[in-house]
Amino acid sequence: MTTKTENTANNYFRENSIPTKQQLRDLNASLQRGDVRPVLRSVPGELSDTPEMLQRKIEYLKGFVLPERFESLTRRLDFRTRYMVMCLEDIYYPHNASAVIRSSEAFGLQEMHAVENTVRFAPNKHIVRGTDQWVDIRKWNDTPSLVAHLRARGYRIVVTAPPREEAPGTRSMNFTPSYFDVAAGPFALFMGTEKSGISPGLMAEADAVVSIPMVGFAESLNISVSAAIVAQRLTERLREPGSGIDWQLTPGDRDRLLCRWLCNSVRDYRRILERGGFPL
Numbered sequence: 001m002t003t004k005t006e007n008t009a010n011n012y013f014r015e016n017s018i019p020t021k022q023q024l025r026d027l028n029a030s031l032q033r034g035d036v037r038p039v040l041r042s043v044p045g046e047l048s049d050t051p052e053m054l055q056r057k058i059e060y061l062k063g064f065v066l067p068e069r070f071e072s073l074t075r076r077l078d079f080r081t082r083y084m085v086m087c088l089e090d091i092y093y094p095h096n097a098s099a100v101i102r103s104s105e106a107f108g109l110q111e112m113h114a115v116e117n118t119v120r121f122a123p124n125k126h127i128v129r130g131t132d133q134w135v136d137i138r139k140w141n142d143t144p145s146l147v148a149h150l151r152a153r154g155y156r157i158v159v160t161a162p163p164r165e166e167a168p169g170t171r172s173m174n175f176t177p178s179y180f181d182v183a184a185g186p187f188a189l190f191m192g193t194e195k196s197g198i199s200p201g202l203m204a205e206a207d208a209v210v211s212i213p214m215v216g217f218a219e220s221l222n223i224s225v226s227a228a229i230v231a232q233r234l235t236e237r238l239r240e241p242g243s244g245i246d247w248q249l250t251p252g253d254r255d256r257l258l259c260r261w262l263c264n265s266v267r268d269y270r271r272i273l274e275r276g277g278f279p280l
Contacts, residue, residue, distance in 0.1 A: 046256055046259065046260055047256075049256075049259075051252060051255065053278075054252075054255045054256060054259050055255065056278075057259050057262075057273065057278060058255065058258055058259050058262065060273075060276050060278070061259070061262040061263065061266055061269065061272070061273075062262065064262075064266045064269075064272060065262065065265050065266060069265060070262075073258060073261050073262065073265070074258065076108075076134075077249065077254055077257060077258060077261075078248075079108040079239070080108050080110045080248070080249050080254075080257065081108055081109065081110060081235065081238065081247045081248060081249065082110050082111050082186070082249065082253070083186045083187075083238060083245065083246070083247040084109060084182075084186070084187055084188075084189060084231075084234060084235065084238065084247075085109065085110075085111040085112065085113065085150075085155065085186075085187075085188045085189070086100065086104045086109050086111070086112045086113070086188075086189055086191070086227065086231065087112070087113040087114075087115070087146065087150075087188050087189065087190045087191070088100060088112070088113070088114045088115065088121065088190075088191050089115045089117070089143055089190060089191065089192050089193055089198065089199060089202060090115060090116070090117050090118050090119055090192075090193040090199075091114070091119070091121060091191075091193060091194070091223065092119050092193060092194050093194065094122045094123060094124040094127070095124060095127055095224075096194065096222070096223050096224050097114070097121055097122065097123045097124075098123040098124045098127035098128045099127060099224030099227075099228075100112075100191065100223065100224050100227045100228075101123055101128050101131055101132050101135065101137070102127070102128055102129065102131045103224065103227050103228035103231055103232075104135060104227070104231060105131040105132075105134055105135050106131070106228075107228075107231045107232050107235045108235055109135065109231060109235070110135055110136060110249070110257070111135070111136045111138075112135055112136065112137045112138070113137075113138050113139075113140060113146055113150075113188070114137065114138070114139050114140065115139075115140045115141075115142065115143050115146055116139055116140065116141060117141070117142055117143065117199075121137075121139055133264050134261065134264075143199060143201060143202050144201070147202070147205050150188045153186075154185065154186055155185075155186045155187055155188045156184070156185055156186065156187040156188070156207045156208065157187075157188055157190065157202075157205050157206050157207050158180070158187045158188065158189050158190065158206065158207060158208045158209075158210055159189075159190045159192070159198045159202060159203060159206045159208075159209055159210070160189065160190065160191055160192070160198070160209075160210050160211070160212075160226055160227075160230055161192065161197055161198050161203065161209050161210075161211065162209075162211055162219075163209060163211050173206070173207070173208050173209055174208075174209050174211060175208055175209065175210050175211070176210065176211060176212070176213050177210055177212065177229070177230050177233035177234055177237075178233060178237075180208060180210050180234065181208075182234060182237050182238055182243075182245065183243065183244065183245050187207075187208075189210070189230065189231070189234070190202060190206075191223050191226065191227050192223075194223060210230060212226060212229055212230065
């Protein structure tokens, strides 16, 4: 027997194109064993090693990869940044979460955050295709905790959404990716949940709203498409010659990532490091 309350709830989800709990259970049940990739774990000593120890490990592990591979890793590090970080709030569909990871990695974003207010963040390995091993992904139980963490690190909170209504004479907070002030300081770009978008609480915290200009009948884009468009344009502007923006990784951060990436590139790296006399 279906109660009136259940009918009302189901109508709400149906009208707003939000999955019901049963649909989410069906979706999660459809994932095959091994489809859900865990967030990246740090390699031994990554956070505690001294700069000298990191350099020793890099030189040691360098001998276990081809020169072309090592050059490929260092070349990609040249374009990595934490000046802009990607944040996702309650992404329901694994294929969307996975596509955003691929886009973020492709455009050099090293850091991602995922809020799991109502649904777990579950990227699918068949879509991310290994790109999640090259970025830092951290999960959060609620949006306020993530916002507080980012503000403590000096990040501006930027959301992707349709332009907000503004009172005459006030400073505009609405921008397109081409006109947002990337030079004003590091920023965290938030993508909202499918259909309903950014939550009201997060919108109230926003320092700026970035909107993709559209001229067709479509009024919105898939979240993974939006993330790719905005990330490409903003990172391109960060790296423009003469921008004066200090967007690159610090030397210490770069070495930690290079050591991790070498570990990801070397089969059985734990045994190899142990054989080389490095503590695990």
